[in-house]
Amino acid sequence: MNGLEIRRPATRTLLWALLVTVVVLYAxxxxxxxxxxxxxxxETLAVPPTVLPxxxxxxxxxxxxxxxxxxxxxxxxxxxxxxxxxxxxxxxxPAAYAIxxxxxxxxxxxxxxxxxxxxxxxxAVGIPLSSTINSLHLLDTPTGLAIAHTTISLxxxxxxxxxxxxxxxxxxxxxAKVDGCSRLGALWRVVIPVVSGGMAVTAIFAFLASWNEFLxxxxxxxxxxxxxxxxIANFQTQFGLDWGSxxxxxxxxxxxxxxxxxxxxxxxxAGLTLGAVKG
Amino acid sequence: MRLTDRRFAxxxxxxxxxxxxxxxxxxxxxxxxxxxxDISPIAGGPRTFVGLGNYTTALASSxxxxxxxxxxxxxxxxxxxxxxxxxxxxxxxxxxxxxxxVFRTIFMYPLMIAPVVAGLLWxxxxxxxxxxxxxxxxxxxxxxxASDIGWLSxxxxxxxxxxxPDIWLTTAFMALVLFAGLQNIPGDVIEAARLDGAKGWxxxxxxxxxxxxxxxxxxxxxxxxxxAKAFDIILIQTGGGxxxxxxxxxxxxYRTMVRFGEPGLASAMATMYLLVMLAVAVAAxxxxxxxxxxx
Numbered sequence: 001m002n003g004l005e006i007r008r009p010a011t012r013t014l015l016w017a018l019l020v021t022v023v024v025l026y027a028x029x030x031x032x033x034x035x036x037x038x039x040x041x042x043e044t045l046a047v048p049p050t051v052l053p054x055x056x057x058x059x060x061x062x063x064x065x066x067x068x069x070x071x072x073x074x075x076x077x078x079x080x081x082x083x084x085x086x087x088x089x090x091x092x093x094p095a096a097y098a099i100x101x102x103x104x105x106x107x108x109x110x111x112x113x114x115x116x117x118x119x120x121x122x123x124a125v126g127i128p129l130s131s132t133i134n135s136l137h138l139l140d141t142p143t144g145l146a147i148a149h150t151t152i153s154l155x156x157x158x159x160x161x162x163x164x165x166x167x168x169x170x171x172x173x174x175x176a177k178v179d180g181c182s183r184l185g186a187l188w189r190v191v192i193p194v195v196s197g198g199m200a201v202t203a204i205f206a207f208l209a210s211w212n213e214f215l216x217x218x219x220x221x222x223x224x225x226x227x228x229x230x231x232i233a234n235f236q237t238q239f240g241l242d243w244g245s246x247x248x249x250x251x252x253x254x255x256x257x258x259x260x261x262x263x264x265x266x267x268x269x270a271g272l273t274l275g276a277v278k279g
Numbered sequence: 280m281r282l283t284d285r286r287f288a289x290x291x292x293x294x295x296x297x298x299x300x301x302x303x304x305x306x307x308x309x310x311x312x313x314x315x316x317d318i319s320p321i322a323g324g325p326r327t328f329v330g331l332g333n334y335t336t337a338l339a340s341s342x343x344x345x346x347x348x349x350x351x352x353x354x355x356x357x358x359x360x361x362x363x364x365x366x367x368x369x370x371x372x373x374x375x376x377x378x379x380x381v382f383r384t385i386f387m388y389p390l391m392i393a394p395v396v397a398g399l400l401w402x403x404x405x406x407x408x409x410x411x412x413x414x415x416x417x418x419x420x421x422x423x424x425a426s427d428i429g430w431l432s433x434x435x436x437x438x439x440x441x442x443x444p445d446i447w448l449t450t451a452f453m454a455l456v457l458f459a460g461l462q463n464i465p466g467d468v469i470e471a472a473r474l475d476g477a478k479g480w481x482x483x484x485x486x487x488x489x490x491x492x493x494x495x496x497x498x499x500x501x502x503x504x505x506x507a508k509a510f511d512i513i514l515i516q517t518g519g520g521x522x523x524x525x526x527x528x529x530x531x532x533y534r535t536m537v538r539f540g541e542p543g544l545a546s547a548m549a550t551m552y553l554l555v556m557l558a559v560a561v562a563a564x565x566x567x568x569x570x571x572x573x574x
Contacts, residue, residue, distance in 0.1 A: 003469030004461060004487075005376035015374050022368060023382045029447065030388065032411060033400050048414045048425065091298055094291035102288035110292055112564070117303050119560035121508045123529040124549035127536055128306035128313065151302050154295060183287055212393035214511035215533075229395040233515055236399070243403055250396040257391045265384055272390075272455055 030254075037061070037247040044243040060248035070249065073231040076142055077253075080217075080227060081210035083146035088157040088206040089199060091150070096161030097187055101170070111162070114155040125151070126219045133220060140225045148216040153206035160205065160271060164198030165191070201271040204264060211257060228253050307553070313546035320540030333547035342523065343548060346531040350507055353438060353527055357506040358499060360446045365453025365498075370483075372454070373461045387455065389448045397444040398515035405430040405440060431517055434524035441513045441525045445506065453498055460494035461487070500563045507556065528552050 006012060032051070036044055037060050039053040064070055099107040129148055130139065138144030168191055176186035192199075217227045232253065235246040261268055282290070314334070317327045337343045368386070372379045389397070404412050413425040422428065430440040464487065472486045488495070510529040513519065519526035519534065526534075532552065536545035 003466040003473065004370070004373040004464075006374045012375070015371065019371055019375060019379060019382055022371065023385050026447075026451075027385055027388070029400055029404060030392065032404070036403075045409050047409045048417075049409050049411045051411070087298075091295040095295035098288040098291035102284055104285055104288050106289060106292065110296065114295075114299070115564065116557065116560060117299060119504055119556045120303065120307070121529060121549070121552055121556060123508075123510060123532045124310055124553045125303060125306040127542065127545070128309035129302060131309070132302065132306055147302055150298070154298065158295065183282075208391065212395075214393070214395050215529075229393050229511075232393075232395055232399065236515075246399055247403070250393075250399065254392050254396060258388050261387065261391045262384060265387060268387070269455055269459070272452065 033247050034251055036243065037251045039244065041242075041244040044247070045241075060244040061252070064245040064248045064252070067245065069226065070228075070231055073226050073228040074253075076221075076225050077211060077227040077229075079142040080145045080149065080225070081207045083143055084149040084153060084210040085203050085206040087146060087150045088153045089203060091154055092157035092161050092202065093192070093199065094187075096158050097165055097191065099158070100162050100165040101173070111158070114158045117151070117155045122152070122215045126215060129216075130219050140221050140223065142225050145217060145220050145225055145227070146210065148220055149210040149213055150206075152213070152216075153209045156209070157202045157206055160202045161195070161198065164195045164202075167198075168194050197267065200264075201267045204260070204268065205271060208257060310546050310553070311550050313543060314550045316543045318541075318543040318546075320542060329543070333544045334551070336544055337548045337551065342526075342531060345523075346526050346528050347552075349438060349525070350509075350527040350529075353442060353509060354503055354506040356439065357442050357445050357449075357509075358502050360442070361450050361453045361502060362495075362499065364446070364450045366457050368450065368454040369457035369461055370487075372458050383455070383458070386451050388451075390451050392448065394444070394448065394511045395515055397448050398512040401444040401447070402431065402516045405443075407432065432521055434520075434522045437517060437521065437525045441516050444512050444516070445509060449502060449505075453502070456494060456498050457491065460491045464490050496563075500560075504556065504560060 006015065035052060038056045038058070039050070039060075040055055040057050041059060041063070043050060043054060095110065098104075099111055126148075129151070133139050133144040133147060136144070138147065172194065173183075173186040173191055176190040177183065181189060212229065213227075214229045214233070217230050221227065221230070228249070232246060232249050235242050235249065315328060315330060317329045317332070319325050372383055404410050407413065407426050407429050410425075410430075412430070413422060413428060416422040416428075417425045428436075431437055468490070469482070469486065472482055477485060508529060509527055510533070513525055513527060513530060514533075517525045519530045528548070532545050532549050535541050535548060
């Protein structure tokens with residue numbers, strides 16, 4: 001640990017108290033969402049609000065799962081995010097490899113352009129993009145939406161993968177070529193296995209970007225390919241303000257990614273800092 | 280035929296380049312083209328060339344100008360709040376050291392929550408009467424009654440209220456990235472400054488912040504760009520209201536397009552928005568970030 005750590009016992013106790021307070025306050029909103037989702041439906045709008053359910057019930061979960069379109073929206077979200085993740089990796093891995101290994105002018109230009117893509121407001125490209133997707137007959141399909149989501153995750157994937165390739169010494173591919181591998185063979189059989197951890201991190205970020213995205217989903221899907229964020233948003237219009245259902249659906253939608261993240265947190269932090277500092 | 284290295288490299292980049300050309304560059308070209316036309320909202324409807332007409336209409340409308348100012352205010356508010364809170368938390372984690380690991384993990388979870396969920400959740404927490412925030416403020420005596428603050432219905436404070444979910448979601452990002460930056464500061468630099476008598480505020484201002492400068496620059500740029508694009512969080516909470524007091528550029532463009540059916544005008548607004556974003560971003564990249572400069 002570096003010189004920032006404070007060791008005086010009295011101060012440390014104070015710091016610990018502060019830390020616990022901060023983290024509890026920070027965690028409270030989502031905790032409250034979880035608690036609300038287990039309240040009897042009428043209690044969600046009680047005045048004054050209660051923190052703990054008077055009676056624990058799964059009624060909201062049953063109602064939301066039985067309501068029209070919700071299970072289908074989960075399937076849409078999963079397929080869209082999976083297609084988008086695969087597409088991002090298939091496009092980003094070779095591009096990032098070429099950028100880091102050959103350092104051509106085209107490569108440098110490419111990195112700059114990919115970076116600039118991040119600045120483009122989705123609302124600006126959303127409408128013309130939807131007509132491009134429409135002309136491919138992919139409007140209101142998970143594939144069409146996945147293409148839109150890949151425009152967001154591909155630049156970040158290229159950045160992340162470039163950093164991971166950067167960490168692999170050139171001698172490794174050279175050795176593979178001396179041993180008789182073709183250039184593509186060296187990439188596929190020797191380098192890719194080495195960066196598979198980095199590919200996993202990149203995949204998680206691409207998946208999350210698609211899983212949480214709203215605007216493109218709003219513009220590019222209507223009924224068949226509607227994703228869960230839209231279904232969550234619909235609870236406020238279609239059914240008035242049905243907080244019980246909304247909190248239950250939001251919890252169902254958030255818990256898988258939270259668990260996934262806690263499981264892989266070490267890699268995520270590495271990816272975050274890399275992603276932030278490099279791109 | 281033997282492939283040169285340069286050709287091989289180009290070949291590997293072609294698929295990604297084609298993808299970005301077809302699904303980012305081409306839509307942008309169409310956006311700019313559309314901005315010069317008066318377009319009927321019905322598919323296949325008439326298009327009339329109006330030159331810069333849409334641009335003058337947009338610039339003359341007070342709605343567009345105030346949305347632009349609001350977007351800037353929102354961005355500054357969100358980014359500065361996240362930075363201050365994030366740095367404070369990162370310092371707290373560093374002061375406690377390795378044993379804060381479990382808390383850092385708990386702290387990370389909002390990063391994974393969909394912005395739509397965050398927006399709806401905070402709308403629920405902030406509802407005038409039955410929201411828990413006002414109820415708690417009333418309970419501890421800060422408010423007279425739970426209906427004293429209309430977070431999302433008072434047009435004077437609503438821009439601040441709609442920023443809360445964004446701040447909540449991404450303070451964790453700031454804290455984790457800044458924490459990683461703090462870990463990379465060599466311990467002996469800090470020790471030496473301490474021996475020279477630097478403490479607290481001086482240590483922070485003279486030593487820590489200057490050493491963190493690159494990380495700080497990048498996080499501010501990344502977050503600034505994201506905040507300026509805010510859409511779903513605000514749409515879900517207020518839809519831009521009351522009285523348009525929380526309508527940022529993304530919302531205005533979306534509504535001009537979809538609600539009011541004026542694709543040409545919306546395209547002109549979006550083109551200007553895009554140009555400003557690109558100008559700011561390119562300036563930031565060239566002067567502060569300089570990716571690949573070390574490569």
